[in-house]
Amino acid sequence: MARPPLVPPGPELDRTERTRYARHLLLPDLGSTGQRRLRAARVLVVGAGGLGSPALLYLAAAGVGTLGIVDDDVVEATNLQRQVVHGDADVGRAKTASAADAVHAVSPLTTVVEHRERLTADNALDVVADYDLVLDGADNFPTRYLVGDACARLGVPHVWGSVFRFDGQVSVWWAGEGPCYACVFPRQPPPDAVPSCAVGGVLGAVCASIGSVMATEAVKLVTGVGEPLVGRLLVHDALGQTWDALPVRADAACRVCGSGADATRPLGWASAREDDGSADAGPADPRPTVTALGLRDVLARGDVLLVDVREAGEREVVTIPGSAWLPMDGVRAGTPDDPLPGLDVPRGGPVYVVCKTGARSAEAAALLRSRGVEAVDVEGGVLAWVRDVDPSLPTY
Ligand SMILES: [Zn+2]
Known part of the structure; x- marks a missing residue:
């Protein structure tokens, strides 16, 4: 189902912009009005890593006016295999600063807001509230669930992707319009149940595949063009080179966006595992x-x-x-x-x-x-x- 554009159009484009974005202006449905929406848009990218890198570059090139970047890490040599906003000379720099330079090199017209911090239950709502939509390329479950909760409470679309080895998944969570992240993945897995890319490895180019889908979804949402991935989970297997769209539904009893929601609880509470001490949903269950x-x-x-x-x-x-x-x-x-x-x-x-x-x-x-x-x-x-x-x- 198509949805109305997320962002109202800003002022008319000037001559330089009309040249720069000429190939967008030619696109049916997008056109100069869509381009003005992109310039007026404020998009938050969580994680300047494997998924954030291609997403940031394509959103900057697409003319998104304001890009927020959340990351509290510094660039390490092991990042360079896939995190293409960072170069060899950036090792040791803050990822937000390195990513901001890469964005400005592509698009001097884009304003970058650096959030050099980790999202927490205390700051996530304040950070997210400043943006029209969020792209979540976080590499850890606590951050994903915080972002999901914050987006659901604020009604902000949550463009989410994850990669592992040769596989990727991507969807648009959007409470009220379709499932939120917690509707489909209600609980954080035990810390050891799902190996991270740092343990299991990841093919760099798979990040580009998933990250570019995330950028495409962001452009579609901002401009109201096409059918966003709301209610569909796209699962990519790079070895078989397949993409499968699985239907996913909102859970009426969801503890983040459904009848089980409790806004007085801290962010992340609903998805916390019942045995990790941070949730009081019942007695601890020692059996995983x-x-x-x-x-x-x-x-x-x-x-x-x-x-x-x-x-x-x-x-x-x-x-x-x-x-x-x-x-x-x-x-x-x-x-x-x-x-x-x-x-x-x-x-x-x-x-x-x-x-x-x-x-x-x-x-x-x-x-x-x-x-x-x-x-x-x-x-x-x-x-x-x-x-x-x-x-x-x-x-x-
Ligand atoms: Zn939900």
Whole structure:
């Protein structure tokens, strides 16, 4: 569904601007009015890293009038493989300063606001409130959830991307218009459940693919051109060179934008894990678990072992794509040296276990933990997957 432009047009373009943006002015629907909207727009880019780099360069080149850049890091040599706003000579400089120079080199007409700070529950609302929309290329979950919460509370569109190894995901979260980030990813994963790019690696050019989609979505939202990625999660596999758009829905009970929201709570509260002490949603649960929606996020990143402990006939009815199979008898036969007979247990990473509703997988997870394997139980089992992730699948 097309949406009205986010930003009203500023004054007429001058002669220099008409030349500079000539290829935009030729575009159907965008034209000089769209260009005036871009010049009037205030866009916040969180993270001057792998995703922020291409997004900043293309937004600057597109003529966005004001770009805010949030980052509290300095440029390191390991960043240069993908963070193309920074050059070799920038190592050791503040990323905001280096990125601001790169923006100005492309577009002297763009005003840059440097936010050399980390977003926190105390400052995120104030920072975000100054902008028309936010591009979130943060490399850590606490910042993503803070940005998501702040955008949802302020009704600001949240153009989000993430990359890992050869994969990327991108969407536009927008409370009131479609799902917010927490509608689809309600809880922060345990710190070790999802490896970061620093641990798992990332192909630099995948950042360009996802970051340029983010810039495109920002231009579309500002100018009201086309159909934004609201309610769709775009999943990119660079090895297979595929892009899949998964429909995602707002959760009426969402603790950030739905009936479960509580504006008196600090930002980030709703998505905090219940066992990390920062949420008081109930007694601490020592067993690591993941929801079906959380599992989908984990699987989309690839390279995880999901073990289905149900019987053969149950798998005939319905299976979670990509799951390995070892029925409970096989799990029980394991030993500390061979915790899952016949399956390769990933070194370091957790093993996810699933059954029909969660009872058998809880037992399997406990057995695995007793053998020294970090195990995460899928809440509600395959039935929760069918209900929450893919209702087109059969159930039993
Ligand atoms: Zn929500």
